[in-house]
Structure formats: C-alpha cells, structure tokens
Ligand SMILES: NC(=O)C1=CN([C@@H]2O[C@H](COP(=O)(O)OP(=O)(O)OC[C@H]3O[C@@H](n4cnc5c(N)ncnc54)[C@H](O)[C@@H]3O)[C@@H](O)[C@H]2O)C=CC1
C-alpha cells in the first residue's frame with residue numbers, strides 16, 4: 195500500500211528512467227527493458243558477448259530481464275572510454291572533483307526511494323533496509339567529496355636548502371567487481387574513493403543484481419563527471435576475467451567469495467596490479483554475562499539477520515557466557531520468531547527473500563547438516579511460503595537459531611551466508627578469545643560487556659579487521675572496513691581507502707650544484 199501511495203510524487207522521475215517502474219513498484223510487476231551496459235555516458239547494448247542470463251526478482255521467482263554478458267570487445271571499449279575520461283578527470287583539482295561527487299550524493303538522496311525500490315526488487319531485501327543502504331551510499335560519496343580537496347603529499351627538508359615532496363596521484367583505470375548482497379552500496383564504496391582520488395572506473399556487478407549500478411552510472415553523468423569516467427559492464431566469470439587481464443587496468447577492487455578472491459589475485463599478479471579483496475567471514479560475537487542483555491540480543495539480531503543473513507561481516511558464531519546462556523537464548527529465539535518475513539516491498543517486512551533458489555537450497559543444506567551433526571534448531575530454518583499467491587515461487591525461509599553447537603560443526607566453521615545463527619556457550623575470557631580466533635577468516639568481531647577494560651582487551655586480542663563494542667553491523671563511512679587473514683586485505687571507507695586508490699610520487703629537488711662522484 196505504502197509503495198503505491200508514494201507513487202504520485204515519484205512519477206516524473208520514474209518515467210524518465212524506466213517507464214515500467216512507475217507502474218510497478220509493487221512486487222511482481224517490474225521489468226527492465228533498457229540496456230544494462232553503460233559506456234561513454236550512456237546505456238548501450240554490449241558490442242559483443244551476448245550470452246543471455248536470466249535475472250530474477252527473488253520475492254517472486256519471476257524473470258525481470260535477460261542479461262547480455264559483455265565480451266572481450268565490450269570490456270575493451272569500456273576500458274578505453276575510462277582511459278579517455280581519466281585524462282580529463284585526473285587533471286581537475288580535488289575541489290572540482292568534490293563538487294561533482296557532492297552533486298551525485300545529492301541526486302542519490304533525491305532518488306532514494308526509487309533506488310531503494312530497484313534494490314529491493316532485484317536483491318530481495320526489505321525496502322526498510324534498502325533505504326538504509328542507499329543512505330550509506332550517498333554518505334560515502336559525501337565523505338570522499340570532503341576528502342578530495344585535501345588529498346596532499348608531504349614536504350621534506352633536505353640539507354643545503356634542498357627539499358623533497360610527495361604527490362598523491364591517481365592510479366588510472368580501476369576495476370570494481372561486486373557481490374550481489376549490497377549491489378548499489380558496494381559500487382559506491384568502490385567508486386567514491388576511486389573517483390575522489392582522480393581515477394576512472396569500470397564496474398561489473400554480480401550477474402544476479404545488474405540493475406541498480408546502472409542507475410549510479412546515470413547519476414554520475416548527471417552530476418557532471420566526464421563521459422566514460424564510470425562505466426558498467428555486465429556478466430559473470432568470463433567478463434570478470436577480461437577485466438582482470440586487461441593491460442590498461444591499473445587496479446582491481448573485488449568484493450566476493452574467498453575462492454574467487456584467490457583467482458582475482460592470481461590474475462592481478464600477472465599484470466602486477468594492486469588488489470583490494472573484501473572476502474567472506476565467519477565472525478565471532480562474544481556476549482559476556484555482565485552485558486546489558488537487551489542490547490546484546492539486539493546486537494545478535496543485527497549481527498545475523500540483516501539482508502536475510504547474506505552479509506560478509508555477520509557475527510554468526512555467537513559465544514555466550516554460560517551463566518546467561520538460558521536467558522540470552524530464550525530472548526534471542528523469542529525475538530527471532532517475531533521477525534516479519536515476506537513481501538520485501540511492504541513497509542513492515544523485516545526479512546525478504548534470499549537471492550536465488552540454488553542459494554536457498556545451499557542454506558537449507560547447511561541446516562540439515564547441522565542437525566545431522568547434533569545441533570538443535572531452536573527456531574526457524576524451514577522454508578516459508580507466504581499467503582500472497584504472487585510470492586509462492588519466492589526464495590523465503592524463516593530465520594534460524596541453532597543451539598547445542600560445537601566448534602567443529604560445519605555450521606560453525608563455514609560461511610553460510612543466510613539467516614542462521616549458531617549459539618556457543620563459553621566459560622572464560624581466555625577460552626573464548628582462543629575459540630573466536632580459531633578460524634581461517636578474520637573480517638569482523640564483536641563484544642558485549644559493561645566492563646570497558648575487558649571490552650578493549652578482548653577486541654585487541656581478536657584477529658579481525660572490523661570490531662564492534664556493544665553494537666554490531668553499523669557502518670559509519672568514516673571508519674575503515676576490511677579483513678584480516680582469508681577475509682582479504684585493503685580497506686574500504688575511511689581515510690585508509692585513499693591509500694588503495696592512489697600512488698605516491700616522490701620528487702627530490704636540488705637547490706645547490708651537482709657534486710658528481712665521477
Ligand atoms: N568482505 C566483504 O565486504 C564482502 C564479502 N562478500 C562475500 O561474497 C560472497 C558472496 O558473493 P558472490 O557474488 O556469491 O561471490 P562470488 O565470488 O561468486 O562473485 C563475486 C563477483 O565476482 C565475479 N566473479 C566470479 N568469478 C570470477 C572470476 N573468475 N574472475 C573475475 N570475476 C569473477 C562474480 O561475477 C561477481 O561479480 C560471500 O562469500 C561473501 O562473504 C560479500 C559481500 C561483502
């Protein structure tokens with residue numbers, strides 16, 4: 195209802211973008227007709243490739259469009275466009291770039307509802323959450339717009355009045371390769387620092403979620419970036435490989451799984467290209483008995499059930515001090531059972547549909563295996579079939595809490611990437627820190643306690659790149675985000691990301707005569 199009620203104010207812009215969306219921001223009606231590649235400042239059909247993949251609306255299982263995968267020629271055209279735009283953009287001052295990025299942020303804010311709706315339709319997450327994603331996206335652009343004007347090097351004095359200075363220079367054409375869980379936000383987390391530093395970008399979203407990133411490309415053009423500065427190519431493995439192997443690509447920033455991350459790094463190694471890898475996780479959330487229980491329960495829900503549990507930094511191993519195990523478990527199960535699953539475009543829905551059927555089956559497989567290995571399903575875990583007939587073929591399940599878990603169970607060791615929380619009791623701080631770190635991953639971690647010394651001591655001991663004290667999965671764009679160990683390296687967000695989208699040139703200046711040793 196609310197989605198329909200909003201329509202009149204959105205109509206003019208929606209029609210300008212995609213005529214069908216105006217009539218169809220109701221689940222089960224949206225289709226995409228326009229090309230999904232973006233090159234040289236416009237939507238284009240790919241020049242080659244052309245293998246078609248179906249793109250789904252997870253809420254209904256309906257095909258919303260066919261994706262034409264970009265071939266080698268199309269990838270090359272996108273890179274050449276980016277190269278040409280780079281020449282203009284990299285010569286502009288930081289303040290000039292800042293103004294364009296701020297305008298892009300403003301347009302995203304203005305179109306928040308439309309972009310969030312696109313994201314919900316293509317990803318399956320609730321509209322409530324998609325709006326938050328879009329807010330984090332424009333905040334990211336604003337943040338890097340703010341930094342663009344003050345990117346600078348150092349001035350170093352040398353003997354005899356000589357001196358040196360450093361210049362922070364862009365890398366060139368950067369490639370962004372994204373996952374399907376936060377399509378628009380991932381594209382912003384990569385493009386905002388890249389563009390602020392003076393780079394151009396060719397972005398490839400996941401073939402499951404190709405739609406919203408093209409909107410971002412249109413917004414950049416509308417905001418005033420040179421045509422070709424931000425291009426979108428579409429496709430899966432083959433398209434990604436063409437990008438990574440392209441000799442004119444200077445850097446690859448990848449968000450996705452560990453196995454793909456390894457392949458990206460191998461391809462990058464051949465061209466000596468720097469990489470940023472944002473990979474998977476199996477993060478610990480440690481709940482001490484002296485916590486504020488209600489906050490800890492809220493934190494555990496935030497750590498596990500955003501975006502149907504399809505979040506890389508989720509705290510899926512919930513370690514609970516044995517003294518409060520029963521009280522915590524009872525409350526967390528009660529609250530999980532209350533999560534409203536269903537049509538993601540409805541205002542009161544808090545969990546939508548998983549990305550696709552194979553992924554839902556995979557998550558179900560993990561739950562089945564957990565039961566076989568002795569875990570106890572305390573709630574959820576079963577498929578959910580909404581009453582609304584149009585949702586019958588959607589990919590829904592009820593959020594799941596597993597009790598009686600042991601550290602060596604598959605559900606505790608492997609990333610499930612679905613709404614499945616594993617509860618693990620512990621007795622001492624020393625023991626829990628060791629168990630928390632006993633994983634190949636190291637993306638995130640969290641601690642709930644009222645004891646500030648213990649909180650800082652424990653996060654200092656966690657081998658993870660993003661730690662939370664008394665909260666979880668909040669994402670202020672001012673803070674760097676990224677992993678330790680198999681969760682990758684490089685950082686997104688915060689000042690730190692500048693390091694990964696720029697290179698330092700040192701200039702040594704002689705003020706005297708050259709004293710030759712020859
Ligand atoms: N650390 C982080 O920030 C995040 C990590 N992830 C991780 O991503 C995974 C889920 O996302 P998926 O899309 O299933 O991951 P994926 O690794 O299958 O695909 C990610 C992207 O890489 C592309 N790709 C696949 N094979 C490629 C190849 N050989 N060369 C170049 N590109 C290739 C895909 O088309 C897609 O765009 C989970 O493991 C999750 O933890 C997801 C979101 C955030």
Ligand SMILES: C[N+](C)(C)CCCC(=O)O
Nearest residue numbers: 376505506507667668669
């Ligand atoms: C926004 N946040 C923190 C919930 C998740 C961001 C990382 C990801 O793309 O999975």
